[in-house]
Amino acid sequence: MDIQLKRGLLDVCVLAAIKDEDSYGYKIIKDMKPYLELSESTLYTILKRLESAEMLTVRTAEHDGRLRKYYHITKLGLNRLDEFRDDWKEIISIYRFITKEDNLNG
């Protein structure tokens, strides 16, 4: 899939991946993989960006003698997910513009 098309979806996808329960880097990548593949360097960049934006918080915990960073979504992160619904409406409108002939010809 076109890189550019992914861009706007990535942040929201990561937030969605930690929405229901706290998760960690490696698991987020695996959970997202069937829908959207992203590299580790990309994910950790995104996680830091979302942390700076206070859309998630980080907690380090030990798991099988190894350290893991668990990411927890915040109120602002949940707000971002809500806002995405509005973005989606615009995307649908743009989609119609792009494929407008289809509406006429079937």
Place this chain on the structure above:
Amino acid sequence: MDIQLKRGLLDVCVLAAIKDEDSYGYKIIKDMKPYLELSESTLYTILKRLESAEMLTVRTAEHDGRLRKYYHITKLGLNRLDEFRDDWKEIISIYRFITKEDNLNG
């Protein structure tokens, strides 16, 4: 709307804007405006990129004593629009991942 979300749509939108008939910069911006706003500098960057990718051709013509550059979509440009249908399927899949709770709770 989030800049990042626009990125993948921009090129395809411009191609869609010249699909049915040749158009020129100023008109493309006006046609797209209700769906997706973009600045002139952005559009001309995109038009050059699409020309390099051979997705459109350019022709200069005089209109009311002023020069206009008319852009014409090529076979490759039309192919790109077709490919967008496949991209769209992936986007829908990602959308479901992001909003998956909605499918369970209504």
Place this chain on the structure above:
DNA sequence: ACGCTATACATCGTAACACGAAGTATTATC
């Protein structure tokens, strides 16, 4: 004649961003 707005295209610099490459370190498997 003069100013203003709309039309029309072009260039430059910048900041955001995804990603490959490479590195560090532990646990499990063969």
Place this chain on the structure above:
DNA sequence: GATAATACTTCGTGTTACGATGTATAGCGT
């Protein structure tokens, strides 16, 4: 004891959208 899987980090690079700025003509009001 070698290889793969897990887990996180840093660096450099190329793509890109956009604001700022510039050039130039047409039309309209005063």
